[in-house]
Structures are given as structure tokens and as C-alpha cells.
Amino acid sequence: MSYGATMCSKMTDERLKAQLMTGTQAPSSCRVNQLIQDIPQFGVDFMCKYKSGDWPMYPAEEGTCKVWV
Structure with a gap:
């Protein structure tokens, strides 16, 4: 934050x-x-809708960078 x-x-x-x-x-x-958006826990903690095109802060796993995890 x-x-x-x-x-x-x-x-x-x-x-x-x-x-x-x-x-x-x-x-x-x-x-x-x-x-x-590449930190999966962010989407979980802030209850972003998963895998929805309208919510880019929690993209599908194949759309994220794995460097930060």
C-alpha cells in the first residue's frame, strides 16, 4: 500500500x-x-474478481509474470 x-x-x-x-x-x-497485478496474493487479499477481463488486477495465471513470486 x-x-x-x-x-x-x-x-x-x-x-x-x-x-x-x-x-x-x-x-x-x-x-x-x-x-x-503479478503478485497473486494482492488479488486474494483485496478480493478482486479472478480471471475476469474487467479486473486486470487479478489476471488468469497464464497472464502473469512469475519473476516476483
Whole structure:
């Protein structure tokens, strides 16, 4: 939770587009969400719907990276 809080930010669509085109890092939301969704226990602890296309924070096992587990 504290890792996500350190990356918490809000930006306009225009600012996001500019960052994607010229920035050297992914937007904060991607930097947090992409990491967390590969930790299976996150989906369990926060009761995310499993294997649902609408809930990318708990993807099917074949869609996750195994580096962090």
C-alpha cells in the first residue's frame, strides 16, 4: 500500500499524452499496477474478481509474470 501511495498522482489527459510521448518513465499508475497485478496474493487479499477481463488486477495465471513470486 505504501508503495502505491508514493506513486499516487493525478494528471490531465493532455499531460498524460505528453508524458507518454516525451517522458523516460511509464506513468505512475502503470508503474504500480503492472507490478502489483503479478503478485497473486494482492488479488486474494483485496478480493478482486479472478480471471475476469474487467479486473486486470487479478489476471488468469497464464497472464502473469512469475519473476516476483
